[in-house]
Amino acid sequence: MKPIYLDNNATTQVAPEVLEEILPYLSTFYGNPSSMHTFGGNVGKKIKEARAKTADLLGAQPEEIVFTACGTESDSTAVWAALRSYPAKRHVITSKVEHPAVKNLAEYLSRNGYRVTFVPVDKLGRLDVEYLYHHLNDDTAIVSLMWANNETGIIFPVEEIAAEVRRRGAVFHTDAVQAVGKVPVNLGESVIDMLSLSGHKLHAPKGVGALYIRKGTKFAPFLLGGHQEHGRRGGTENVAGIIGLGKAAELAGERLEEENTRVRALRDRLEETLVQRIPNAIINGDRDHRLPNTTSIAFEFVEGEAILLLLDEYKICASSGSACTSGSLEPSHVLRAMDVPFTAAHGSIRFSLSTYNTDAEIDLVIEKMPQVIERLRKMSPFWAEKAAANVCQIN
């Protein structure tokens, strides 16, 4: 039986069209795009095509795209490029709810000679933009903010902020790993300097990402080596991954409308029904500025990991927090930054959909979830306490 896969912010299925496109480059056409011979050169042409398609999805120019191994590498490349390009500036601004790719890098910088401001969010997960502007100063090399949050789907007004950051003379980078392919991105109409994306979040294989670098932005490579990517990223290209990303970008462009209508409706139906049918279930964060595919729901007085285990029995795949922080017992730093109470943060589940999800799948989740939560709450001492308190109140 196929899983009911509602964990698309962790990773996505490779689109069959993508697999078809890359297969020849994993078999017959194995040349190195840097080679002089036609056999290699033909691979180079195909990479050029993928670069154009990736640029198209972003409203960018092909020469503004550098292929990398993942979103994390794109993020590191962007932040280090700004720091190396403006060595006199020793201040970095980011938020309290970034993905570990930026969060852990920012924490490393704060221990190694840089001053880092972590901008807070409110209870709905909305960025405190005034706080950001207040801390922006002549020493700020780079402001790095996610476009959309991986756990809650909440969207930051990055285009607006980029304009102010530019006016104040710093570089603006956005980790748009979760946004690209889910919401319209048109870099031609913004002043965002750098943008990270990841292939496997939009139905390309894992192991490929890209960094957009606006023409004219000062740059220094993170991965030094050969002349690949016009000297901006050394290392033999992940040919199949890049070709896959190109095709996936093309598909994402075509499917953007479906993502924002059918997928959004599926997500809305899922969360509204669950919140209706399950007591003490609360949607985390600002519902008005969110990715169309994501919902984070707090089921109070139960453990998120226990929910996932029971869902696993029905082959329903979801997540507590992000995949990149799972394995840790601490509640999500994102929900903590939003001041979500401990009992709710611990029982929070993220469902993240894609265009491959169906009505029937959502029906099954809607059927199973109330049973799962009820079963767990029966075992929960906190829930028993709460129920007792309620009885007292009613009496």
Added chain:
Amino acid sequence: MKPIYLDNNATTQVAPEVLEEILPYLSTFYGNPSSMHTFGGNVGKKIKEARAKTADLLGAQPEEIVFTACGTESDSTAVWAALRSYPAKRHVITSKVEHPAVKNLAEYLSRNGYRVTFVPVDKLGRLDVEYLYHHLNDDTAIVSLMWANNETGIIFPVEEIAAEVRRRGAVFHTDAVQAVGKVPVNLGESVIDMLSLSGHKLHAPKGVGALYIRKGTKFAPFLLGGHQEHGRRGGTENVAGIIGLGKAAELAGERLEEENTRVRALRDRLEETLVQRIPNAIINGDRDHRLPNTTSIAFEFVEGEAILLLLDEYKICASSGSACTSGSLEPSHVLRAMDVPFTAAHGSIRFSLSTYNTDAEIDLVIEKMPQVIERLRKMSPFWAEKAAANVCQIN
């Protein structure tokens, strides 16, 4: 028509067994190994298997393997790990003939607060080991030397040097991208601290590499992010690439003997016949300490790139210098370091074989090469001059 592919030091064909192994992970089993659910967990198990196989090929322990995106990333990770682990030490030793992945990083370091010693080689490409030992000192953080040269195939005595470097208190790293799978590597019997390898040089796909880090070696991650690779390398794993590398490592172990008998014999027949049949053809470097699959031959008084163009007409794929430096008009830094005369360096061609090459292919190259060289020399003013001089001498 299939190409006659003699450019295996640039990249290799993905082994059919490797492709078969990875296909399910590009389609059905697309989970994120970091996810809590079984669907992701099963992918994690397969990565564990690949790690064990990769370790096996090196005579290492699975936990000593960190997967990366490429040889270049492995090299950068190793060098930065040593520099960050020993921040007081500001000296680096490498050779004059390294791959751009180490060479360009070393040059960057020499411009950014580090002292770098580039150890020379002799006319046969052999490392000046005494020079290295002489410059090794208490300030040396790391010695990074390639195991085998990508252009000439010449092997450095890295195991021996590692022992002396350890005695003198520095970290030893080897870029073994060209050696792994071609010569026996047994890290259990050496004191090498770190070793880089690349998947696509041994019939895995492009976009995956590994870094061996000996247990107990001080380490700091290069790519900061999620908890992947036990916190030693952030970023979602290139699942298909890693699984492919595991299978390729298994195959490489099995094929090591064939590489050193049948492939070696093919290479020897190719180079000996060419040198016999073509005047002014010289094998570059030390023939006694070389990879079994590589030959670099200087055809004096012709242009390497012109040779490649004519070979391309016969679908014969070879290389002048490395793929990673092609596109530049300068002669190879490796051959320059060996003091190969300009007229010979410019006409040098690398043939690099693999277990997929056949006798018939080598026959065809042996048939075509003399015609190619003759055709080009007829057009070469340098060759005409030389011929005239010879005539004079005979007269």
